[in-house]
Every structure is written in structure tokens, then in C-alpha cells.
Amino acid sequence: MKRQIPMMILSTIGTIFVLAYFSPGLEELEKGGSIFFDVVACFAFFLGGSNLVRVHIQKIARHNPGWGYSIVTLFGFGLMLFIGLFKLGNPLGIAGAPTEPGSWFQIIFQYCVAPLSATMYSLLAFFVASASYRAFRAKNTEATILLVAAFIILLGRTQLGLVMTSWVPDWLSIAQIPNLAVFIMTSPNLAGQRAIMIGIALGVVSMSLRLILGIERSYLGSDS
Amino acid sequence: MRKLALICVVMVLAFLPPPLLGEVDSALLQDSVTVDLPEPPAPPGNVTATDNPNDNGRAIRVTWELSADDTTGMKNVIGYRINRAEARDAADSLWTEASDILPSGTTEFIHSGDGEEDGPDYFAKNYDFYYRVHALTADTFSVSAVVGPVQAKDNWYNTGVTFVLLFVALFIILTVTFVRIARKGKELYIRPLAGIEAVDEAIGRATEMGKPTLYILGLGSAADIATIASFAILSRVAKKVAEYQTPLLVPCYEPFVMTVAQDTVRAAYMDAGRPDDYDEDSVYFVTSSQFAYVAGVMGTMIREKPATNFYLGMFHAESLLLAETGAMIGSIQIAGTDQIAQLPFFVVACDYTLIGEELYAASVYLSREPVLLGTIKAQDWAKAVVVGTILAGLLARLLVDLDFIKTVFEVSV
Structure with a gap:
């Protein structure tokens, strides 16, 4: 029964969503399903919050490696929760949205969370460099093709690429590095992307069918 | 004479103070305003x-x-x-x-x-x-x-998606056919996937090293098909992990995903006959902020040094940050996503990458159940039909330039 009920819900809702694609008259039923999902997801936030607090308290209590970070996490969680719930510093008072400009919640978000997120994001530049260093080694034929293509595109996007091949006559303009870079991006690269996209679309249909028909149920555990 | 009198009245009125205007005959005043109205355009x-x-x-x-x-x-x-x-x-x-x-x-x-x-x-x-x-x-x-x-009325069928309906019908027929063939016991061949075949080896390595296995479901919600596919793979991975008695860590980006993942892992441990080994806190919520999540998971990687990392689901800019950190600490890494822009990052930084549809098929590969294999076989045939249709359409347009070829594939939602 523990498996049958979720499967029945999944099959019913899944079938409605599929039919709604073909039958506009069912769109409102589909929207109802989406709202139902959002309502359930809201309750999950309470579970998420309680899980976060429990896991970090345990880490602190057991003095697990990095337990000091757990104190910071719990402090930040508690602080934002307190400020957000009681709308501290909110110019519109308790009736204002937590994200109201000038509220403490918004100030902390703008001057702490956003810069920290940007810092993490900016690390990507260094990670791309180290990953490229590993990837662009001509170890075999495929890696060599990758290296050459990447080199052409890199040059094609800079002024240097234009200067290097500006002497190439117009009738051979495809050999100019910027044009070659555009060709690589719009022909072989796009063709490959579209092939993957077609595969993904078919995979989505297949996966959905497996779920709706109840063939795929591994996520629910076995019958025993 | 009447027009002259009218003009005189208008001129006098123009120089009168406003309060006195109220006493003037309004009909007379309207007449005088209408004279100045511009000519309206012809109506639609x-x-x-x-x-x-x-x-x-x-x-x-x-x-x-x-x-x-x-x-x-x-x-x-x-x-x-x-x-x-x-x-x-x-x-x-x-x-x-x-x-x-x-x-x-x-x-x-x-x-x-x-x-x-x-x-x-x-x-x-x-x-x-x-x-x-x-x-x-x-x-x-x-x-x-x-x-x-x-009156605006409900339309019970969208005629703009007939081609899609036909294709879905064909796909269902292919799926049912191959599932029936599989049920009869005929062995169906599907090409092997290196990433899937490496799962046992990767978990075995974690066991030998006494290090945990890290499973990341990505940033998708529980309604995203990539996340759903990842739940199915998580179930298989968790079962193996339970059998090998290796610790499993599943940091989650979304609370809803966390609750489903907890149920999935719990069920897998029960299937493996080790319900007591299941630790509910092994599947935990980190945060729903993208880069804070990255920071949290990177910290876990550096502290716990997992021997095996799985990145299966929907990923965005964090893909390379996570995968590179995993590569730096020497983990075996198996990734899979349907986000085309992130695939190159995973290919570069991970040992094995499941590309697009392979992510959806991975749980089938792991289970090797004949009925499920039938659906993958149907998918392969559908792919052949799509490729054939594209080529036929291309040739038809190039050789005979029939307009109906263009319109027959049009879809309006």
C-alpha cells in the first residue's frame, strides 16, 4: 500500500499533465496540480529547516571535523530567521515584505550574501583555467581535435585572430580565424547540441512513460 | 445671419470670466465646440x-x-x-x-x-x-x-500538436512492443555505458579506502525529470552502498528533494537488508542558495575526502566548481546532466559523464530488468525514426521543394 498510493498519485497527475498538453480544456486542472505541488513543497521547507538545525547541532555536540562552521551556519540561520520573521528595521513595519529596500534583511542580503555568492562565482575563472589545462592536452585524436577547435575559437573571439588572418583574400574568407570560429560554433557544435537535445527529448518521453505506467519504481524501494 | 450671431456669442463667451459660463445655454456652447472638432478617421x-x-x-x-x-x-x-x-x-x-x-x-x-x-x-x-x-x-x-x-469555449483538442500526438502514439506502440518482447524472455542488446559500468568499481573503491560516497542530486526541483531520474539512480547506488557498508552523503539543495531522497535511501537500505545502517542525517539539507550550496558541499568534500562522487541531475554554474574540487581531492567522479551547457565541464573534470538521455537510462542499466530494457530499446528505435524523418524531410525539401513538407511538421502550442 505504501508503494501503491504514491504510484497512483504519480500516474494520475502524470496522465493529466500529458493530456493537458494535447487538450487545452484540461489546462486549469494541470495548473491545480502545479499549485498542489507548490503547497506540498512549502511544507518541505519546515522539514529542511529542522533538518539543517538538527544536523549542525549534532556536528557541534560530537565535535565533528569543521564543527566551528556549524556554529556560524546556525548563527546565520537564526539571525536571518529572526530578522525576517520580525521584519526588523523594515521601513513599512511588520506589514512590509522582508525584502523591502532598507530593511535589515535586505541589507544583510545585499551586503553579505550577494558579495559572498559573487566571490564563489568568481572562483569559476580559476577552475576553468585548471580544468582547461588538464583537458587541452593532445593525448589522443579526440583530445587533439578538441585542443585545435578550442584554440581557433579562443583566437577567433579576440582581436589577435582578426589581425593574424586579415591578409587572407575574401574568396577564402572561411579561412579567416574569426569566420572559422563562427563556423565551428554554428555548424559542428550546433549540430552536436541538437543531436543531444533530440536524445534528451526522447529520454524525457521514455522516462515519463516508465513512471506513469509504473514500470520504473526503484525510487520507492522494492515490493518486499 | 444666424451664423453671424453664433460667432458673436462665441466671441463674447470667450472673454467672459469662467463662473459666468455656467449660466450660458449649454446647447449653444456645444454647437460652438463641435465646429472645431477634427474630422474622425474612417472606422475599421x-x-x-x-x-x-x-x-x-x-x-x-x-x-x-x-x-x-x-x-x-x-x-x-x-x-x-x-x-x-x-x-x-x-x-x-x-x-x-x-x-x-x-x-x-x-x-x-x-x-x-x-x-x-x-x-x-x-x-x-x-x-x-x-x-x-x-x-x-x-x-x-x-x-x-x-x-x-x-463566447469563449473550451477546446478539447489542440489541432496544432497533431504531429506530436502521432509521434507519441508511435513511441508508445514501440515501447509496448519491446516491453512485450522483453517479457517473452528475448535478450535485448543495448550499448554499454562506461559510466554505469564503473559504478560498482567506484563504490568498491570507497569501501576499500574506508571513505564515504558523495551523491549530489543537483539544483533541480523534485518535479524536474533529471532529478527524478537521479532519484532512481540514487536508489541503486544506495542499495550497493548499503551492501558494501560504506557511508553515504547526500547534501541537498532543496528541502523537497531532501525528503524524497531520504525516503529513497531508506527504502534502498531496507532492500539491501540493512535498515539499521540507515542514517537519516546522511541525506541532509544544505541551503537553497546556489553558491552557498557550492561552498557547503566543497567544504564537505575537503573535510570528508569522499572516494567517489556522483553528480547526477540538473546543474548550472556550480558544475565545474564541484567537479574540479572533487578532481583535486582525487575522487572517482561520475557525472550526468541534461544541461547541455554544463556537459563540457563534467567531461573535462570527471572520469565518466552520462550525456543527456544516458542520465535517464542509467537506472535501467543498473537494474538490467528486461521490461525496463524494452523501454530503452524503444527509445533507440524512436531515435532512428527521428533521424530518418529529418533526412527524408531534408531530401524532400531539397529535391521537390514541397510546401506541405514544411507545414506537416509545424507545431503550435
Whole structure:
């Protein structure tokens, strides 16, 4: 029964969503399903919050490696929760949205969370460099093709690429590095992307069918 | 003589102070204003209002012919505005604006709304409405004849997606056929995936090293197909992990995903016959902020040094940050996503990458159940049909240039 009920819900809702694609008259039923999902997801936030607090308290209590970070996490969680719930510093008072400009919640978000997120994001530049260093080694034929293509595109996007091949006559303009870079991006690269996209679309249909028909149920555990 | 008297009166009135104007005969005053009104443009002709096809009964399609003064005549029409009322002879105050000002040259407008009765855009189904179209100039307007009654009705079939329906029907037939073939016991060949074959080896390595296995479900919600596929793989991985008695860590980005993942892992441990080994806190919520999540998971990686990392689901800019950190600490890494832009990052930084559809098929590969294999086989055949159709369509367009080839594949949602 523990498996049958979720499967029945999944099959019913899944079938409605599929039919709604073909039958506009069912769109409102589909929207109802989406709202139902959002309502359930809201309750999950309470579970998420309680899980976060429990896991970090345990880490602190057991003095697990990095337990000091757990104190910071719990402090930040508690602080934002307190400020957000009681709308501290909110110019519109308790009736204002937590994200109201000038509220403490918004100030902390703008001057702490956003810069920290940007810092993490900016690390990507260094990670791309180290990953490229590993990837662009001509170890075999495929890696060599990758290296050459990447080199052409890199040059094609800079002024240097234009200067290097500006002497190439117009009738051979495809050999100019910027044009070659555009060709690589719009022909072989796009063709490959579209092939993957077609595969993904078919995979989505297949996966959905497996779920709706109840063939795929591994996520629910076995019958025993 | 009467005109002369009228002009004299107007001139006198023009120099009177405003309070005295109220005492003047209003009919006389109106006459004098009408004289100065600019000439209205020709009204729009042949106005029609019909139920908008292929929709959910919340829209009416209004069409008209351009005013004779739009592109021809006085050429002073700057736009059109659509009005709607609930009665043909409704007073002007009861006509509501159905559109903003539409640019000149426009001949069609779809007036649509939604089903929220208390909302500003509510559009009643099966209810009589009347429409009229205004042609606007800079300082005046003209009004078309009123058309109606017209009702917005539910359409139970969208004719614009017939081709999709046919393809889905074909796909279902192929799936049912191959599932039946598989049930009869015939062995179905599907090409091996290196990433899937490495799962056992990767978990075995974690066991030998006494290090945990890290499983990341990505940033998708529980409703995303990539996340659902990842739940199915997590189930297989968790079962193996339970059998090998290796710790499993599943940091989650979304609380809803966390609850489903907890259930999935718990069920897998029960299947493996080790329900007591299941630690509910092994599947935990980190945060729903993208880069804070990355920071949290990177910290876990550096502290716990997992021997095996799985990145299966929906990933965005964090893909390389996570995968590179995993590569730096020397983990075996198996990744898979349907986000095309992130695939190159995973290919570069991970040992094995499941590309797009392979992610969806991975749980089937891991289970090797004949019925599930049948669905993958059907998918392969459907792919062949798609490739064949593309080639046939291309050749047909190049060789005979038939227009219907172009229209037959058109899909309008």
C-alpha cells in the first residue's frame, strides 16, 4: 500500500499533465496540480529547516571535523530567521515584505550574501583555467581535435585572430580565424547540441512513460 | 445671419470670466465646440469576433479591416483599441478596454485572460460578449460596428500538436512492443555505458579506502525529470552502498528533494537488508542558495575526502566548481546532466559523464530488468525514426521543394 498510493498519485497527475498538453480544456486542472505541488513543497521547507538545525547541532555536540562552521551556519540561520520573521528595521513595519529596500534583511542580503555568492562565482575563472589545462592536452585524436577547435575559437573571439588572418583574400574568407570560429560554433557544435537535445527529448518521453505506467519504481524501494 | 450671431456669442463667451459660463445655454456652447472638432478617421470595417481556437476557453479572436485612413486616405490613424461589453446596446460607460493601443496596420487581436475569478484578468467562459474596434488618430477616433454575441469555449483538442500526438502514439506502440518482447524472455542488446559500468568499481573503491560516497542530486526541483531520474539512480547506488557498508552523503539543495531522497535511501537500505545502517542525517539539507550550496558541499568534500562522487541531475554554474574540487581531492567522479551547457565541464573534470538521455537510462542499466530494457530499446528505435524523418524531410525539401513538407511538421502550442 505504501508503494501503491504514491504510484497512483504519480500516474494520475502524470496522465493529466500529458493530456493537458494535447487538450487545452484540461489546462486549469494541470495548473491545480502545479499549485498542489507548490503547497506540498512549502511544507518541505519546515522539514529542511529542522533538518539543517538538527544536523549542525549534532556536528557541534560530537565535535565533528569543521564543527566551528556549524556554529556560524546556525548563527546565520537564526539571525536571518529572526530578522525576517520580525521584519526588523523594515521601513513599512511588520506589514512590509522582508525584502523591502532598507530593511535589515535586505541589507544583510545585499551586503553579505550577494558579495559572498559573487566571490564563489568568481572562483569559476580559476577552475576553468585548471580544468582547461588538464583537458587541452593532445593525448589522443579526440583530445587533439578538441585542443585545435578550442584554440581557433579562443583566437577567433579576440582581436589577435582578426589581425593574424586579415591578409587572407575574401574568396577564402572561411579561412579567416574569426569566420572559422563562427563556423565551428554554428555548424559542428550546433549540430552536436541538437543531436543531444533530440536524445534528451526522447529520454524525457521514455522516462515519463516508465513512471506513469509504473514500470520504473526503484525510487520507492522494492515490493518486499 | 444666424451664423453671424453664433460667432458673436462665441466671441463674447470667450472673454467672459469662467463662473459666468455656467449660466450660458449649454446647447449653444456645444454647437460652438463641435465646429472645431477634427474630422474622425474612417472606422475599421468587417470586424469579426470568434472563439480563439486551440485554447482553454479564455480568449476571443478579434479581426478587422484597416481604416481607410490608416495606410491610405488621410493616413492619420495612429492605432486601434478594442472595447468589450456584455450587451450590444450598452452605454459607453459599460464598454471596457480589452486592449492597449495597438499600432496602426494591426488587423488582429486576441483578447485573453485567465480563470481566476477575483483576478484582474478574469475571462468568463461560455458567456456572451460584444466587441467594437476604435480607430485612433492623435486627437479623435472612430468606432466600428458592434459585433457579437461571441463566447469563449473550451477546446478539447489542440489541432496544432497533431504531429506530436502521432509521434507519441508511435513511441508508445514501440515501447509496448519491446516491453512485450522483453517479457517473452528475448535478450535485448543495448550499448554499454562506461559510466554505469564503473559504478560498482567506484563504490568498491570507497569501501576499500574506508571513505564515504558523495551523491549530489543537483539544483533541480523534485518535479524536474533529471532529478527524478537521479532519484532512481540514487536508489541503486544506495542499495550497493548499503551492501558494501560504506557511508553515504547526500547534501541537498532543496528541502523537497531532501525528503524524497531520504525516503529513497531508506527504502534502498531496507532492500539491501540493512535498515539499521540507515542514517537519516546522511541525506541532509544544505541551503537553497546556489553558491552557498557550492561552498557547503566543497567544504564537505575537503573535510570528508569522499572516494567517489556522483553528480547526477540538473546543474548550472556550480558544475565545474564541484567537479574540479572533487578532481583535486582525487575522487572517482561520475557525472550526468541534461544541461547541455554544463556537459563540457563534467567531461573535462570527471572520469565518466552520462550525456543527456544516458542520465535517464542509467537506472535501467543498473537494474538490467528486461521490461525496463524494452523501454530503452524503444527509445533507440524512436531515435532512428527521428533521424530518418529529418533526412527524408531534408531530401524532400531539397529535391521537390514541397510546401506541405514544411507545414506537416509545424507545431503550435
